[in-house]
Amino acid sequence: AQSVTQLDSHVSVSEGTPVLLRCNYSSSYSPSLFWYVQHPNKGLQLLLKYTSAATLVKGINGFEAEFKKSETSFHLTKPSAHMSDAAEYFCVVSDPRDDKIIFGKGTRLHILP
Amino acid sequence: GAVVSQHPSRVICKSGTSVKIECRSLDFQATTMFWYRQFPKQSLMLMATSNEGSKATYEQGVEKDKFLINHASLTLSTLTVTSAHPEDSSFYICSAQMVHEQFFGPGTRLTVL
Numbered sequence: 466a467q468s469v470t471q472l473d474s475h476v477s478v479s480e481g482t483p484v485l486l487r488c489n490y491s492s493s494y495s496p497s498l499f500w501y502v503q504h505p506n507k508g509l510q511l512l513l514k515y516t517s518a519a520t521l522v523k524g525i526n527g528f529e530a531e532f533k534k535s536e537t538s539f540h541l542t543k544p545s546a547h548m549s550d551a552a553e554y555f556c557v558v559s560d561p562r563d564d565k566i567i568f569g570k571g572t573r574l575h576i577l578p
Numbered sequence: 579g580a581v582v583s584q585h586p587s588r589v590i591c592k593s594g595t596s597v598k599i600e601c602r603s604l605d606f607q608a609t610t611m612f613w614y615r616q617f618p619k620q621s622l623m624l625m626a627t628s629n630e631g632s633k634a635t636y637e638q639g640v641e642k643d644k645f646l647i648n649h650a651s652l653t654l655s656t657l658t659v660t661s662a663h664p665e666d667s668s669f670y671i672c673s674a675q676m677v678h679e680q681f682f683g684p685g686t687r688l689t690v691l
Contacts, residue, residue: 491634497678508584508671508684514677555621564610564678568621 469558470566471569479577484543486572488530488556498539499547499566500530504552512554515539526550551576565575581608582674584683591662592691598658599686601672607652610676613645616669616685628655662690 471488490496513524514569520532530541539556556569581604601611614622621646626647627635634647644666646658655674659666667690673680679682 498612501682509682511681522648534671559678559680561678564675565612565627566680568623570621 466474467494467558467560469556469567469569471513471554471556471572473572474570475573475575477544477575477577480548481545482547484528484541484550484574486541486554486574488539488541488569489537490539490556490558492558492560497519497561498530498532499557499559500524500528500539500541501555501557502552503555503571512541541554546574546576548576548578550574558562580674580676580681582606582672582683584670584672584686585676585678586686587684588687588689590689590691591661594661596658596660597655597662597688599670599672599688601655601657601674601683603653603676603681606674606676608676609652611649611655612649612673612675612680613657614654614671614673618673622671625657630655634643659688662688664689664690 468491470489499516512528513522515522515532523529523562528543553571553573555571557566559566583602585600611628613617614627616622625640628647628649630649636642649655671685672683
């Protein structure tokens with residue numbers, strides 16, 4: 466069975482400082498992993514995805530994530546936070562057998578001025 | 579990029595009425611679409627998988643007679659919430675699958691009075 470765990474429900478960082486949103490996954494198969502962002506009352510936007518190519522994945526808006534199989538992790542990072550980054554972030558794992566995806570519970574990122 | 583639309587974006591209805599939500603893939607064909615539900619400050623939960631030309635597959639705990647899904651064409655899936663009640667108030671999001679990636683609609687906020 467597949468699962469995904471986002472370790473922090475809330476993260477607060479100051480503007481201009483690094484962002485780290487943690488995600489661990491469990492999968493019996495080689496998973497595809499995604500990070501999505503959801504701004505208030507908006508739909509989901511894909512930040513980046515890992516699909517068994519390069520382990521360090523670069524996404525939009527300066528975000529990147531590193532797939533670490535030994536740690537079963539796919540943490541999302543950004544070197545310098547911007548006020549516009551305040552949103553809910555979802556880590557997602559996809560089952561390669563049927564393409565069903567499982568969402569983490571989300572991490573709300575707060576940016577302090 | 580692949581674009582998915584949903585209509586309406588927001589709907590308010592009286593208890594006991596039915597509401598139809600449309601999900602369209604605008605620039606690609608999708609044999610598979612997914613419907614999700616998101617309660618306030620919660621993660622998305624998969625409700626059902628909609629396959630063009632066949633019956634939808636519902637997740638455990640989702641009432642198929644209450645949430646009617648029709649996927650009549652390769653670009654349109656509809657979700658009808660029948661005899662809606664206040665507890666059905668939620669944010670409903672669809673996604674359309676292309677290859678092994680899902681593209682999300684902007685969501686529909688349903689409020690049942």
